[in-house]
Amino acid sequence: MRHSRRRRIIAALALAACLGALPAPAGAATYTVVTNGTTVAGVQPEMVNGQLMVAVRPFAESLGYKVSYDATSKMITVSKPGYWLTMWIGNTLAFQNDKAVWATVAPYLKNGQAMVPGYWLAVRLGAQVSYANATLTVTNGYQPAPTSATNPNPRPDSPFADPTYVFPFPQGATYYAYADTMGASRYWDGVTFGHEGTDIPAPYGTPIVAVASGKIVRYGWNTLGGYRVTIELDDHPGYYFYYAHLSRYAPGLYEGARVKKGQLLGYVGSTGEGPEGTYGKFIDHLHFGIYDSNWKPINSYPLLKYWEGNKAKL
Incomplete structure (x- = not known):
């Protein structure tokens, strides 16, 4: 009987590993995530292995990114022009613009939403982040000035905003969309x-x-x-x-x-x-x-x- 029970436990653990089972949350505190002054909705954040886990879709979308999820491969993609980050449920390996990076805790599913380490993800997305009093506070690294039809390219507040300076690629050169990666x-x-x-x-x-x-x-x-x-x-x-x-x-x-x-x-x-x-x-x-x-x-x-x-x- 004990051997049968042991086999069932081993089988259950193996299945949990394959499915990216939820790690055990620490404590029952109520956590909050605030991005650019707004509280993020979605699955309640929870602390896992010292990392505050957040629902990736509302979190990333609040910072201006698009999120997609492929249920077959269990792949999460966070992107905007010139940038993409891919992660997988149950795996700490991720890729940022085709470069291997590692999450502090493997993503997992909770109530149908992918949960990822919030502090780690914020840094990967180039945002400023802090944690205090059970609140993760995130702001974009660069907030562009408002544009208009008469001012589509506003002048930054910088001594280097010289209109005679030139872009580092010349006329006719091909390049692709790029994003603010400062601090990423x-x-x-x-x-x-x-x-x-x-x-x-x-x-x-x-x-x-x-x-x-x-x-x-x-x-x-x-x-x-x-x-x-x-x-x-x-x-x-x-x-x-x-x-x-x-x-x-x-x-x-x-x-x-x-x-x-x-x-x-x-x-x-x-x-x-x-x-x-x-x-x-x-x-x-x-x-x-x-x-x-x-x-x-x-x-x-x-x-x-x-x-x-x-x-x-x-």
Whole structure:
């Protein structure tokens, strides 16, 4: 009899593992999730293994993302133009723009809704997040200024909002929709860190130009950035524009060289995250960043949207 009971228990545990069974919640406290000042509706959040689990659909949609779920593969997809995050019920492995990342707790189903770790998901979506007094508070990393027919591309409140600066891709170049990825969580070599720029997906070999004139202060291979170039601005000394993951450089560049606004710097690639020559660990794209004199990152997304209407000719 005891052997029969043991077999039933083992079978039940195996079935639960296959179905992504709910982990045991800790305690019975009432938790709240607030995004951009509004309480998120849906399945009641619950604490599991030290992580506040939230219903992914209302949570992500409140931050401006679309959510889809495939019942056959048990795959959850959170997306908006230029960004996607895929997760699976019962599995901590996820993919952010085709790059492997790991959830702190495996997603599971509760009352027909997929539950995911809220703090982890907020960071993945580039939002600002805090937790206190049983409340998870989330705000988008960048709230765009209102647009109108007469002002479709509002000027950001920034000293770099120079209308003569140019977009890093020239006229006629192909690139894809991009999102505000400042502060989004990144993972490499066992370390999670905050993203310090904007990723613009584009085909391999797409030309990249200098947004503004300046002096090259860093050139060559960087472990994370691959083939990159950092330019100190002529009209803002002590501030830097950073272009990373290039497949190759334009001729004639070197550390100390001066470049003009609109000058060819190199070409889109996927280099980085390893020793020199490493490529293909993520999709082809340009990483564009801005740094102050203390190498503190500044959000480049609103500025890129502002410069997008001004493209150089090659």
